[in-house]
Amino acid sequence: MFKIEIDSSKSFRVKFNELGKYQQNLVQESGLYFFHVNNKLKYVGQSENLWKRFNCGYLKKDSKQHINANLLKLIESNPSSIEVIFVPMDKDLLKKKETIIIQRYIPEFNERENPREEIHAIQRVIGKIVDDSDREWTFSDMRNHLFDSWWKQVSYERIDKALADFKNLTKHCKQSQKKKTLNPKKKKIA
Numbered sequence: 335m336f337k338i339e340i341d342s343s344k345s346f347r348v349k350f351n352e353l354g355k356y357q358q359n360l361v362q363e364s365g366l367y368f369f370h371v372n373n374k375l376k377y378v379g380q381s382e383n384l385w386k387r388f389n390c391g392y393l394k395k396d397s398k399q400h401i402n403a404n405l406l407k408l409i410e411s412n413p414s415s416i417e418v419i420f421v422p423m424d425k426d427l428l429k430k431k432e433t434i435i436i437q438r439y440i441p442e443f444n445e446r447e448n449p450r451e452e453i454h455a456i457q458r459v460i461g462k463i464v465d466d467s468d469r470e471w472t473f474s475d476m477r478n479h480l481f482d483s484w485w486k487q488v489s490y491e492r493i494d495k496a497l498a499d500f501k502n503l504t505k506h507c508k509q510s511q512k513k514k515t516l517n518p519k520k521k522k523i524a
Contacts (some may be wrong), residue, residue, distance in 0.1 A: 353418070363384050365421050453502075457505070460507060464517065470517050472516075
């Protein structure tokens with residue numbers, strides 16, 4: 335089930351084929367948007383002008399804007415099954431929030447920053463988990479934690495590949511390939 339921690343007082347849900355009715359809510363508004371079908375997250379995006387993004391992009395045939403190919407196929411094949419959640423927010427937060435949500439909820443159609451697609455995204459998540467927990471993790475514990483957190487949608491093989499890449503993993507946390515452990519980059523002072 336698709337549940338994301340967002341400020342529900344500002345967010346709203348719209349059927350894709352009824353987007354035109356919400357122009358006033360979207361004009362000049364920056365924020366995140368979530369495409370989903372039957373509570374399954376398909377795509378997360380961000381825009382500094384939500385109405386322009388949709389009116390000149392997703393709602394326009396032969397748009398010049400970049401549109402994810404899988405998302406375009408979904409829109410063309412069954413627009414009435416799609417719901418879009420809009421979360422207005424400050425422009426300065428867009429990229430960071432989008433990345434966090436993609437890395438946590440692994441939307442089916444997102445490619446960049448998505449652990450389904452990028453080994454480096456898995457390593458970023460590992461580093462964040464290790465730093466936030468401020469404790470040592472074994473490779474095995476991290477592997478199982480990520481596999482369960484991502485609803486078994488990212489294979490053990492991909493997670494193991496991220497853990498084995500010493501050079502890039504070291505950018506995100508201290509680790510020992512010999513001991514198979516992960517540690518925060520810096521110990522937090524109490």
